[in-house]
Amino acid sequence: MVICESLTVPKENANGILSYLLKCDMVRKDLKINNDPENVHIPLKRAVAIEGASNGKLNFHRRNLQVPPVERVNLNLKKMGIKSKFPEKFIKLGDSLFIKESRMPIFPREVYSMAAEEFQASSIYLDRGIGESPIREPDVVLLWGEGGTTVHEENGIFYSFDPTKVMFSPGNVNARIRESRETLDNMTVVDMFAGIGYFSLQVAKGSQGGKVYACELNPNSYSYLVKNIEKNRLGKSIVPLPGDCRLSTAGVSADYILMGHFDSLNFLSAALRMSHKGTLINMHILCDTSSLNTHWQKIQEKASHLGYLIDFKNQNVVKSYGPHLWHVSTKMVVSRTL
Ligand SMILES: C[S@@+](CC[C@H](N)C(=O)[O-])C[C@H]1O[C@@H](n2cnc3c(N)ncnc32)[C@H](O)[C@@H]1O
Structure with a gap:
């Protein structure tokens, strides 16, 4: 439990006030909101006065916040003394990670294995697009890992394919x-x-x-x-x-x-x-x-x-x-x- 600034709001007004506070980035998202039969208690980053609500300090449970893999990779990069950031946009199909070549900085090899671990990927590919030929061969290069067949599940169907040989359009x-x-x-x-x-x-x-x-x-x-x-x-x-x-x-x-x-x-x-x-x-x-x-x-x-x-x-x-x-x-x- 953590003691923090709180706002106690009558239940009937809670949704409107909560969405206003979220918009103003006032809510502590790492703590769980409390409820009692009449009121909702919102953990705040700092005290705020709102008509019909009362301020105070209350105990809140911690929320188990999952840090997205790309953020974990970037934290690790910082620790490794590397300034470049890992691309925020990527595609994961099965256990393979695809990043557009134009977005990917050149990293030392150990960065790819660290990123693969964070993303739980067995292979990382550079995506250079799809060729012009009628059979639509992909221009995809294996950057890290063993490559080979990947299996992607979508809408109850398993699609297996080798991303360097055949295309798969997530869009x-x-x-x-x-x-x-x-x-x-x-x-x-x-x-x-x-x-x-x-x-x-x-x-x-x-x-x-x-x-x-x-x-x-x-x-x-x-x-x-x-x-x-x-x-x-x-x-x-x-x-x-x-x-x-x-x-x-x-x-x-x-x-x-x-x-x-x-x-x-x-x-x-x-x-x-x-x-x-x-x-x-x-x-x-x-x-x-x-x-x-x-x-x-x-x-x-x-x-x-x-x-x-x-x-x-x-x-x-x-x-x-x-x-x-x-x-x-x-x-x-x-x-x-x-
Ligand atoms: C663009 S892909 C299919 C894309 C797919 N509709 C999707 O949702 O991602 C087109 C496929 O047609 C195949 N193809 C091209 N010309 C063909 C032909 N004359 N007869 C049969 N298949 C052909 C290509 O090899 C390729 O696998």
Whole structure:
């Protein structure tokens, strides 16, 4: 217990006064607030007079405050006599830590092992982005640790992958979760750009009685796709198809088509070929702010040149992709086929 300045506030006024005090940075967050049947006792950094509340000194229990790992790393750096700070922005997938190369100062090796311990990470990677090739290979370099396969759990699905060989976009989390909520029972789904199963695994987990054909061109991604189907016990509902989706889907008739590639417009004819009246097509597209509400007209025009009619259904912004640039997922429905 610790004795400290306190403010005793009648319960009915407590929320408003507490939020005001928090805003003014007056509350001791390392101590627990006390309650009795009528009043709330707030531990304060210094005495403050507020109408309807009374000041005093009271005993408070300590709160078990967790210091965030980045702060612990920076405290250690100070003790080691190192002036540079560890980047505040990072991504943790499984037990791997990813830091953008532009943010990472050059540290002596012992700093990485100390940081790995604080973050409970087995590997630290420098993230230099994603390459321009159609198979979207990452430019990720192992900085510290053993590397190899990392396993990231998201929305009840285990994604295993080698971050130096295949991409994983944490910013697409909402798009992945949305796929698990689609009502696709007994439907045939084609994921034309499945990668390691980003969408396919969520779709299969969220629906019953259907089939998901998961196409993947990059052999590294394909081998993780197969592993992930097994790991998540979804072998009954997902059929992995290696190679180019334009060829591997021959003969498939789809109720729902996922096109998780920014070049998806160039694959529209392949998608339409496996569609029927009512097929839903979900295209992931990069689009600038000025065309956010009109860009699908280009998709409609292209479809109509190919002899199909498609209608706009809805659209979600997945994430910002740069200044005035958006990653959107646009759903269209096929209303007439050849
Ligand atoms: C951008 S990634 C998928 C990203 C994913 N939608 C997400 O949420 O992070 C696209 C995948 O499509 C694969 N790909 C590219 N062209 C392909 C093709 N013609 N047929 C099948 N897969 C292809 C790439 O290898 C890559 O794994």
